[in-house]
Amino acid sequence: MNTVLESEDIKFIANLFGQDPEVSDNNYSWVIKDPVSSNSIHFSIYKNIIISGESAVLVSVQTNHGYYELHGIKKWSFFPPDEIFFFAEHDNNISSLSISRNRGVSFFANVDKSIMEHDIAELDPALVLSTIQMSLFK
Numbered sequence: 001m002n003t004v005l006e007s008e009d010i011k012f013i014a015n016l017f018g019q020d021p022e023v024s025d026n027n028y029s030w031v032i033k034d035p036v037s038s039n040s041i042h043f044s045i046y047k048n049i050i051i052s053g054e055s056a057v058l059v060s061v062q063t064n065h066g067y068y069e070l071h072g073i074k075k076w077s078f079f080p081p082d083e084i085f086f087f088a089e090h091d092n093n094i095s096s097l098s099i100s101r102n103r104g105v106s107f108f109a110n111v112d113k114s115i116m117e118h119d120i121a122e123l124d125p126a127l128v129l130s131t132i133q134m135s136l137f138k
Contacts, residue, residue, distance in 0.1 A: 005047060005057055005076065013045075013084060017101055021045075032103055039064060041103045059086045059097055061105050068107045070097040085133070096133055108133055 010028050014020050021028035026047035033040040042062040048055045049071075057073040072088045079085060082101035087094060095109040108130045115123065115131050123131060 005045060005073070009076070010045070012078070016078070016082060016084065017043075032101070034103060039103065041099070041105065043099055061097065061099055063103070063105055068097055068105060070095055070107070098133070106133065 017030050017032055019030060021030050027044060029044040031040050031042055044060045046058040049058050056071060058071050059073060060069045070086055070088050073086045074089050075087045077085045083098055085096055085098045087096045092113050093110045094113055098106045111130045115127055116135055120128060120131060
């Protein structure tokens, strides 16, 4: 689990996606295209965005299905073979956005941290997927 996005982290992500990002100030952007269809996603990492007077990291993903943003990234993690997870933590909640090389995107918001303390077999089925994804945050 990594806690900041330094230049080495950006290089790692670029290698994962097989392309260098477009760079503008502290913004790193990729267009990840499907080689067969015309489908693509636009993925950006914004470093040093000022939110409430403090520097923060923001990630965004635009797909054919919607636009997703996660503010205040505190940690990120690579999950083999090709998925990157970004996590934000606020009070007792965790949110995450993940993106994979094959253009898969997952987004979970305001998941109560206490659900990760329960046996997954005892959770309501509606909570299982978010619990599994958020367990990567630990």
